[in-house]
Amino acid sequence: MKKLISIAIIAGLLAPAISVAQSTVDKAAHGVKKGTTKAWQGTKKGASKAWHGTKKGAKKAGNETAEQATTVKAKVTDKKSSEWVGPEGQTIYVDDGSRYYWINGHGKRIFVSQAALKARQKN
Numbered sequence: 001m002k003k004l005i006s007i008a009i010i011a012g013l014l015a016p017a018i019s020v021a022q023s024t025v026d027k028a029a030h031g032v033k034k035g036t037t038k039a040w041q042g043t044k045k046g047a048s049k050a051w052h053g054t055k056k057g058a059k060k061a062g063n064e065t066a067e068q069a070t071t072v073k074a075k076v077t078d079k080k081s082s083e084w085v086g087p088e089g090q091t092i093y094v095d096d097g098s099r100y101y102w103i104n105g106h107g108k109r110i111f112v113s114q115a116a117l118k119a120r121q122k123n
Helices: 002-023 040-077
Strands: 079-085 091-094 100-103 109-112
Touching: 040 100
Parallel strands: none
Antiparallel strands: 079 091, 091 100, 100 109
């Protein structure tokens, strides 16, 4: 019971300090001119930029991870073609059903017909 009362007292003392800290806005830090009433606009713009940057980075990391995972799986389960390359020079894999495919930047298998393949240049 003593712990409950002490926690309630501490929470009662900290609540006003927390609410005051949240209500003050440093206008200069958010890129808003002094004297304007819309101090939240600078914060909103910054948060929006940060969100878009985070979203873009997460998509890029996810695509790279998916591509690497699919490539490793293909190396283990399927055969790499030594005589063919893709239309744009991609590495070609042959699955169990003798179908040819390459892996795009998003980690997806792109199946191609044998007619669309090019012969590998040997140096």
